[in-house]
Amino acid sequence: MLKFLKEIRNFIRGYTMGNIFNLFASKNLKKYWINSNKKNFDDDLVSSMEKFFSTDDYKKTSTNHKYAIIRILKIIENYGNKESIRDFQFNNPNFHSDFSSQTISELVKEDYDKEHFEDLFKLYPSLKIENSLKLNLINNLIYNKLKDRKIFELITKLSDETFIGHNQIFNEINGLKITQEKLRTLLEYENIEKLIKNEKSEIIEIGSGNGRMCECIMSCNKYVNKYILADIPPALPSAYKRLKKTFKNKKIFYAIHIKDKNELKKIIQDNEIILIFPNQIKLINKKFDLFIAIDCLHEMKKNTIKEYINIASVISNKIYFKVHEYAHVPFSTDRLSVHNDIDYSIKPEWKLLFKKKSFFPSTDYEISYEIKK
Numbered sequence: 001m002l003k004f005l006k007e008i009r010n011f012i013r014g015y016t017m018g019n020i021f022n023l024f025a026s027k028n029l030k031k032y033w034i035n036s037n038k039k040n041f042d043d044d045l046v047s048s049m050e051k052f053f054s055t056d057d058y059k060k061t062s063t064n065h066k067y068a069i070i071r072i073l074k075i076i077e078n079y080g081n082k083e084s085i086r087d088f089q090f091n092n093p094n095f096h097s098d099f100s101s102q103t104i105s106e107l108v109k110e111d112y113d114k115e116h117f118e119d120l121f122k123l124y125p126s127l128k129i130e131n132s133l134k135l136n137l138i139n140n141l142i143y144n145k146l147k148d149r150k151i152f153e154l155i156t157k158l159s160d161e162t163f164i165g166h167n168q169i170f171n172e173i174n175g176l177k178i179t180q181e182k183l184r185t186l187l188e189y190e191n192i193e194k195l196i197k198n199e200k201s202e203i204i205e206i207g208s209g210n211g212r213m214c215e216c217i218m219s220c221n222k223y224v225n226k227y228i229l230a231d232i233p234p235a236l237p238s239a240y241k242r243l244k245k246t247f248k249n250k251k252i253f254y255a256i257h258i259k260d261k262n263e264l265k266k267i268i269q270d271n272e273i274i275l276i277f278p279n280q281i282k283l284i285n286k287k288f289d290l291f292i293a294i295d296c297l298h299e300m301k302k303n304t305i306k307e308y309i310n311i312a313s314v315i316s317n318k319i320y321f322k323v324h325e326y327a328h329v330p331f332s333t334d335r336l337s338v339h340n341d342i343d344y345s346i347k348p349e350w351k352l353l354f355k356k357k358s359f360f361p362s363t364d365y366e367i368s369y370e371i372k373k
Contacts, residue, residue: 029066036073040080044240044254048233051256056279057232060304064330072234119171127169135180139171142183142360147174151190157219158182162242163212185216187359188294188322191366193221195318195353201289202226204316206278206308207296211239214273215246228268228288230278240275247273261285281311291316295364297344298327302334306345313347313371320368322358338365349373 033049041049052058061069120140123132146152155176163182164170170179192213196203201224205213208229217224229239240254251271258264258276261283268274268286291312297305312319323344327336336343338355350369358364 029070032070032073036077038077040076040078041073042237042241044237045076045234048237048256052233052277055277057277060278061232062299062301062330062332065299069232069234076234119173122171124169135169136171138360139178139180139183140173142180142187143171143173143178145359146183146186149190151186151193154189154216154220155182155186158185158216159219159246162215162246181212184360185212188213188366189216189220191354191356191368192217192290192292192320195290195320195368196221196223197289198223200225202228202286203290203292204228204230204281204284204288205292205294206230206281207293208239209235209294211242213292213294214239215243218247218250218273225272226268227273228284229273229275230281231275232277236275236277243273243275255280258283278308281315284315286315288316289318291319293319293321295322297321298323298336299329301329301332302336302343302345305336305343309345309347316371318353318368318370320366322364322366325357325363325365338367347371 030053033053038046120136121133122136123129124135127135155178160177163179163185164177170177172178196217201221203217203224203226205228208214208231211229214227214229218227229236231239236256237254240252243250243252250273252273253267253271253275255264255267255274255276258267258280264276264280264283265285268284293308297308300308309319321344323336323338325338328334329336338344341348346369349372351372353368353370355365355367358366
């Protein structure tokens with residue numbers, strides 16, 4: 001009884017007024033979509049959303065995530081894809097101007113090169129002045145951490161067309177256009193690269209977002225010859241558009257309509273980059289070298305995390321995931337900690353390859369296991 005009352009207390013604590021608004025708004029995602037003005041929605045987004053509503057992925061999508069989808073769709077509805085990119089990026093949880101001690105603790109542990117702090121006072125029309133200044137300083141701090149490391153040599157392989165695009169939120173440092181997305185992707189890839197063997201490798205990523213990690217890996221690593229991205233709209237059609245722009249000579253297939261195992265198997269065989277909904281992973285009957293999940297598991301309830309971890313244990317040889325050190329899943333009593341293997345359904349037979357605090361944000365951990373039976 002005491003445990004039950006504690007769970008009720010924790011549940012109520014999670015309901016700020018903002019959360020209550022999110023709850024009611026998210027219940028109306030379908031209603032919003034039906035009544036929305038779709039003039040600024042491209043065909044891929046419209047068809048993806050229509051398909052999404054009929055899948056199990058829609059049922060599994062958290063209340064908080066449904067609200068986030070409404071928020072992003074409203075930006076696109078009001079301003080169009082081109083003009084909304086800057087707003088989309090700043091509303092993205094992976095985009096930080098958070099200047100708390102916890103978030104930047106790893107960035108300021110050591111001395112940094114004060115001579116290489118540039119573009120600190122650049123202002124962006126879409127951001128408040130304080131957020132512009134914070135963002136500039138954080139980007140400079142991350143740059144100073146990365147600039148002397150071997151991984152930084154790869155920054156020129158990351159396309160300005162996709163990593164900057166229309167939003168123009170970048171700092172120019174030593175002649176390079178620096179964005180937070182470029183820097184954070186390289187920081188993550190520095191650890192992921194260690195998991196990719198020096199021969200043909202195949203990767204599957206859930207919660208793949210706008211496709212930034214796929215673009216980085218396929219641009220920087222000659223051994224990766226196949227990459228599957230699994231996510232929901234509006235992220236998945238956005239990734240499709242991005243990857244088609246970057247890899248004009250690669251075979252890319254948008255496979256969200258495929259329901260047959262054999263048909264999907266043929267598509268995976270014949271293409272290099274394949275985009276699917278998460279529920280389609282169960283149709284796949286093959287082994288991947290690496291299973292990636294960045295900034296998504298900590299948004300899920302424990303039973304959903306367990307489902308994906310069980311899938312990873314069957315279809316992959318290794319897993320890499322990046323999550324908050326501590327997380328409270330909105331609208332649930334679930335609390336997650338990287339220091340408790342049960343929370344992320346880690347199998348006792350798995351071999352830990354690394355578990356380290358991220359440079360930025362320092363509230364995150366990057367973790368990898370070799371999957372053993």
